[in-house]
Amino acid sequence: MNFHTRKWVKPEDLNPNGTLFGGRLLQWIDEEVALYAIIQLEIPRTVTKFMSEIDFVSSAKQGDIIEIGMEVVSFGNSSITLKSEVRNKITRKTIICIDKIVMVSLDEYGKPFKHGKTQVEYVKDRLKED
Template identity: 55%
Template sequence: MRFLSRRLVMPSDLNYAGSLFGGRALEWIDEESAIYAICQLETNCLVTKHIGAISFESPAMQGDIVEFGLETQSVGRTSITVTCLVRNKATKKTICLADDIVFVKLDPETREPAPHGKTLEGLKAQTERELRSLNLYPSES
């Protein structure tokens, strides 16, 4: 799982109990997952079709920095399914896990599902190339 984004929990993000409001966390999950899917499929004409199991594990408090880990579960002909893990940056404690988030590529004209031409294997290779270009792997000597 790659942790690609962070957010600061602000006063406007809190619920009545003074912790991160679940609805705000879900908004962030949908947005971060969509950005991830857009980058994976190299198209911004995607819609959220489904969000499966969501498990809230621990609270995030005002001032906490939360980070979003994203991973591709599967790739269909017109869809991509991802998992999003939200955790506390400092403690690494899981705040929330959203599993089985499905995005579907749409044809911009008809708004009907359209093939994206990607495979899970191809996306893994694409990620490897991106990581190598960022010099995140130790050099081979």
Template identity: 60%
Template sequence: MNFHTRKWVKPEDLNPNGTLFGGSLLRWIDEEAAIYAIVQLGNHKVVTKLISEVNFVSSAQQGDIIELGITATAFGRTSITLRCVVRNKITHKNILTIERMVFVNIGPDGKPAPHGKTEISYSHERILQELGKVGES
């Protein structure tokens, strides 16, 4: 699992207990997961269909730097399933895990559309693929 997105826990992110507010963390996760799905499926129109049980394992405090790790675990005909882990950047202690997040690829008509993807792709692979297409013209 790759951890690319980092967030600094600031006063406005805290709950009355002085720890990271779960709603703020879930907003960050949903946004990052949507971006991941968009990049993997090559379509900027995706929607969150399902977020499974959210397991808060520990908390984060003001000043902590956290990082979000997301990876694809399955590709459906119109969907992509992701797994998420959030951990403290310094200690690597897990803060939260989500085993299943499902995003659906949306077509021009606003309905689920097949995406044709079957495995994770990486930026350098997509660039090489695009360069190959340019060379074919």
């Protein structure tokens, strides 16, 4: 799993218990997965279709640094399926795992759009001159 993004847990990210608000964490995950999918598929209209069961296994508190990891599971005709793990950067303790997140590319009418991708591509490889 590649950990692409780090977030610093600030006071505005906390719930009434003083720990990281789950909704804020899901927002961060959804945004990171969307950015990754859009870059991979090269389709700006790529949206979240499905997230599997969400199980918070530990929490984070103010001042913690967390990192969001993701990994491609598979490519569909118009979709990309990923999994994600969020962990505490310092302790490496897992905060949440999501086994399946499906992102779907859409055409200008909001219908699934075939992206033609079958494997992970790296931007550095796309920029190579022939």
